Amino acid sequence: MPAFLALTATPAVRAAQAADGSRASYARFDDATDFPGLTAADIAFIAARDSFYLASVSADGWPYVQHRGGPPGFVRALDAHTLAFADYRGNRQFLTVGNSVTEPRVALILVDYPAQRRLKLLARLEVRPLADDPALAAALAVPGYRALPERAFVLHLAASDWNCPQHITPRWTEPEIAAAMAPLHERLAALEAENAALKAGRETTK
Numbered sequence: 001m002p003a004f005l006a007l008t009a010t011p012a013v014r015a016a017q018a019a020d021g022s023r024a025s026y027a028r029f030d031d032a033t034d035f036p037g038l039t040a041a042d043i044a045f046i047a048a049r050d051s052f053y054l055a056s057v058s059a060d061g062w063p064y065v066q067h068r069g070g071p072p073g074f075v076r077a078l079d080a081h082t083l084a085f086a087d088y089r090g091n092r093q094f095l096t097v098g099n100s101v102t103e104p105r106v107a108l109i110l111v112d113y114p115a116q117r118r119l120k121l122l123a124r125l126e127v128r129p130l131a132d133d134p135a136l137a138a139a140l141a142v143p144g145y146r147a148l149p150e151r152a153f154v155l156h157l158a159a160s161d162w163n164c165p166q167h168i169t170p171r172w173t174e175p176e177i178a179a180a181m182a183p184l185h186e187r188l189a190a191l192e193a194e195n196a197a198l199k200a201g202r203e204t205t206k
Contacts, residue, residue: 002032003159037080052110056099086140086149100125113171118163123155
């Protein structure tokens, strides 16, 4: 959090904190711009995600937020300071790609809805053609995923922050629900088999 606040707390933000009375709590982070990198727990959290939100800013100053999704693990940690994922063929608007030309700074939010946890990241976005980097293309490949990758988004991290879990509504994906329900289905199948056996036994004794 220290580096995250140091980079995002502009004079206007600090003035708002002062007006609200929270300035003293955050003043110690003003110059803490050093980012030690992602921890092993951070990387594991990121690897488990199947989606995240990515914000960029246009040359005219308009913010743009998009949802990115894929199989769990489609975002790869190349090292403690670098993430990357393949950019697949989509609607061909190229808003994030274009925004990164004039302003490479981006923000990400990754959410674990069942556990009500979220990780915020600040990074500089580098767009690389996958055709020019076979090794990176191989590192970002998702076996069995049928979408067509066209380029790599490489994120050079500047800060991270575990955000407050309040107001995150728990939600589950279909695979998560299926995994949670599996023991119930197994128990139901066992009871149905037991019931059928008892019924068959009663019929043979008539």
